[in-house]
Amino acid sequence: MALYRDQQVTGQKYLVRATSQGFVSHNNISCACAKPSTADDVRAVVLDMSAMNKVLEFNHDKETVTVQTGITFEALERTLLEYDMSLPGVVIAPQLSAMTLGAAIVTSAHGSSLVGPATVAAFLQSALLVDGTGDIHTLENPAELLEGSMGMLGVVTEVTMYVQAKRKMAVRQMQAEDFDLVADLRDIIDNSEAMALDVTWNPTAGMYQARVWHETDEAARGDAMNAFMHPPADWLAALADRVHADQVDIHDREGHMCEIIGELSHFPAFVHSPDQHPDDGTPPDTAIGWLNQMASAGCRTAPEPAHEAGAGAGAKAGAGGAAGHAKHGKAQQQPHRSAAASHSCLLGAAKWTPHELAIHSQDFSAWLADARAVLRHARGCPPFVLNFRFVGESDAPLALSSGRQVVAIELSTLSSHRASAAGFPLKHSRLHEELLQMTMCKYGGRPQWAFATNRLLVGAPCAVRDLYGPAFDKFMDQRVSYDPAGLFMPPMWEDIVEKRPGTYYPGCAARLDCFCMADEHCGPAHRCVPGEEFPEFKVCAPSEDRSKHEL
Numbered sequence: 001m002a003l004y005r006d007q008q009v010t011g012q013k014y015l016v017r018a019t020s021q022g023f024v025s026h027n028n029i030s031c032a033c034a035k036p037s038t039a040d041d042v043r044a045v046v047l048d049m050s051a052m053n054k055v056l057e058f059n060h061d062k063e064t065v066t067v068q069t070g071i072t073f074e075a076l077e078r079t080l081l082e083y084d085m086s087l088p089g090v091v092i093a094p095q096l097s098a099m100t101l102g103a104a105i106v107t108s109a110h111g112s113s114l115v116g117p118a119t120v121a122a123f124l125q126s127a128l129l130v131d132g133t134g135d136i137h138t139l140e141n142p143a144e145l146l147e148g149s150m151g152m153l154g155v156v157t158e159v160t161m162y163v164q165a166k167r168k169m170a171v172r173q174m175q176a177e178d179f180d181l182v183a184d185l186r187d188i189i190d191n192s193e194a195m196a197l198d199v200t201w202n203p204t205a206g207m208y209q210a211r212v213w214h215e216t217d218e219a220a221r222g223d224a225m226n227a228f229m230h231p232p233a234d235w236l237a238a239l240a241d242r243v244h245a246d247q248v249d250i251h252d253r254e255g256h257m258c259e260i261i262g263e264l265s266h267f268p269a270f271v272h273s274p275d276q277h278p279d280d281g282t283p284p285d286t287a288i289g290w291l292n293q294m295a296s297a298g299c300r301t302a303p304e305p306a307h308e309a310g311a312g313a314g315a316k317a318g319a320g321g322a323a324g325h326a327k328h329g330k331a332q333q334q335p336h337r338s339a340a341a342s343h344s345c346l347l348g349a350a351k352w353t354p355h356e357l358a359i360h361s362q363d364f365s366a367w368l369a370d371a372r373a374v375l376r377h378a379r380g381c382p383p384f385v386l387n388f389r390f391v392g393e394s395d396a397p398l399a400l401s402s403g404r405q406v407v408a409i410e411l412s413t414l415s416s417h418r419a420s421a422a423g424f425p426l427k428h429s430r431l432h433e434e435l436l437q438m439t440m441c442k443y444g445g446r447p448q449w450a451f452a453t454n455r456l457l458v459g460a461p462c463a464v465r466d467l468y469g470p471a472f473d474k475f476m477d478q479r480v481s482y483d484p485a486g487l488f489m490p491p492m493w494e495d496i497v498e499k500r501p502g503t504y505y506p507g508c509a510a511r512l513d514c515f516c517m518a519d520e521h522c523g524p525a526h527r528c529v530p531g532e533e534f535p536e537f538k539v540c541a542p543s544e545d546r547s548k549h550e551l
């Protein structure tokens with residue numbers, strides 16, 4: 001309220017963003033970054049929600065919990081399990097359990113579910129929102145307003161959400177050749193009575209791995225934990241050098257990435273404690289454990305900050321909070337301060353860059369055919385595999401699945417910090433860039449707000465705004481009524497609204513800030529060329545594509 005008043009009275013401009021100490025976002029929407037041209041006039045304020053991590057009330061009878069939104073999924077689930085409860089739904093938790101509940105709600109973060117919503121917002125009973133004028137709103141059934149709102153309505157400080165009795169899952173892991181991928185997935189969805197499904201597709205190996213989730217008896221033996229972030233330590237220790245060697249081998253003569261991805265796909269997706277392996281009657285390809293411990297994982301080794309839980313209906317615990325002031329931000333910074341990532345974890349061992357686009361599920365088969373066509377041009381192994389998750393339709397205007405059921409396609413990449421700092425583009429950038437632009441522009445694929453780089457949001461050949469149709473304007477009307485002075489509106493949002501062109505400078509494509517328009521955007525030894533299958537999209541390719549001549 002003080003900032004709003006000051007802005008009204010003195011004209012001093014503010015830019016306010018909520019975040020947490022473990023924040024992992026990868027674009028400028030989440031950053032309190034003023035544009036260089038306005039930086040001297042704008043004061044950026046970062047609200048650190050990390051200490052607002054308390055469980056305030058647990059109501060066993062109503063099966064609800066009231067929490068402050070700086071709590072992480074990991075901490076909340078741990079507390080709920082102490083009361084034999086768990087997060088609601090099936091797989092609603094994002095894969096990284098260190099995310100805060102508040103961030104997940106407003107970024108439309110999701111898991112994967114075949115039976116009901118895959119997002120936490122859908123399970124909110126109420127929320128407290130401090131808006132851009134300092135007013136406090138108690139919102140009932142706030143999903144439609146908050147999901148995908150990216151913190152632009154104000155700060156969500158507290159939510160009451162439904163929870164459920166803890167659930168044990170049996171997750172079958174299947175691996176198969178990908179000839180009939182769509183038919184295979186259709187068969188699982190239609191005939192297996194699975195509650196959730198998520199799939200990793202490795203097109204260069206011609207294989208996919210599907211994890212098929214069924215509920216099982218609570219008494220079944222098994223305490224499987226998601227092991228995705230934690231491959232063996234010696235393997236992680238060598239990863240940075242191997243990924244560097246791969247990225248500088250621009251013509252892919254040495255095949256490092258094929259080995260890395262091959263090895264990665266053989267590490268177990270879940271691990272059981274030695275005395276908690278499922279009993280002999282359980283098929284060997286099946287892991288058993290508590291739902292959310294299997295759904296998401298963290299990188300942190302240090303314990304979470306203490307939190308308190310009241311037992312039984314009506315119990316109350318204290319609340320806390322912290323606010324800090326940041327210096328003027330700079331435009332196009334990559335806000336990558338990942339306390340969640342350490343070298344004992346996949347995320348910290350090399351440069352992991354998130355990319356996710358969501359397409360209408362009815363287009364999946366056609367999309368897959370186009371993706372295969374693009375990837376047919378791969379010589380060697382690109383530094384990414386594709387993950388598919390299934391998210392039901394949402395009514396929220398800017399939710400990832402607003403107005404349609406989607407398949408969320410993740411194409412996150414593995415690269416080298418050292419090679420990237422030296423200006424090398426992503427290995428096989430031409431394929432990755434063609435896939436991204438094809439998915440976004442031919443299939444209306446929406447970038448996940450917090451799981452996308454700047455160039456998907458501003459400067460892509462088709463505007464993000466258009467991917468939401470009239471829902472975008474609906475959100476803009478809501479935004480103005482909650483934040484008339486635009487305190488919570490990041491400059492990048494203005495670029496999205498105005499459909500402004502991207503930021504171009506030498507090497508901008510290599511830094512994932514633009515899709516190239518000229519050779520100089522691509523970094524050393526690369527040039528800007530039309531895509532192989534979709535020449536309307538420009539991509540960066542090695543200057544001398546010797547791989548072709550050598551075939």
Ligand SMILES: Cc1cc2nc3c(=O)[nH]c(=O)nc-3n(C[C@H](O)[C@H](O)[C@H](O)COP(=O)(O)OP(=O)(O)OC[C@H]3O[C@@H](n4cnc5c(N)ncnc54)[C@H](O)[C@@H]3O)c2cc1C
Pocket residue numbers: 017018019020022023024025026029030031049069070093094095096098099100102103104106107108109110111150151152154155156157347354448450451
């Ligand atoms: C390894 C990894 C795995 C991921 N897996 C998934 C996944 O499985 N599914 C998926 O959908 N996404 C996934 N993501 C992306 C994810 O959605 C975002 O990274 C996440 O939302 C950011 O969480 P954070 O706690 O770091 O948020 P922050 O960066 O702190 O916040 C994200 C945005 O939310 C706003 N915000 C945060 N808290 C509040 C609040 N209380 N009130 C109002 N606004 C707020 C911030 O201002 C910011 O704009 C993944 C990301 C990583 C790095």
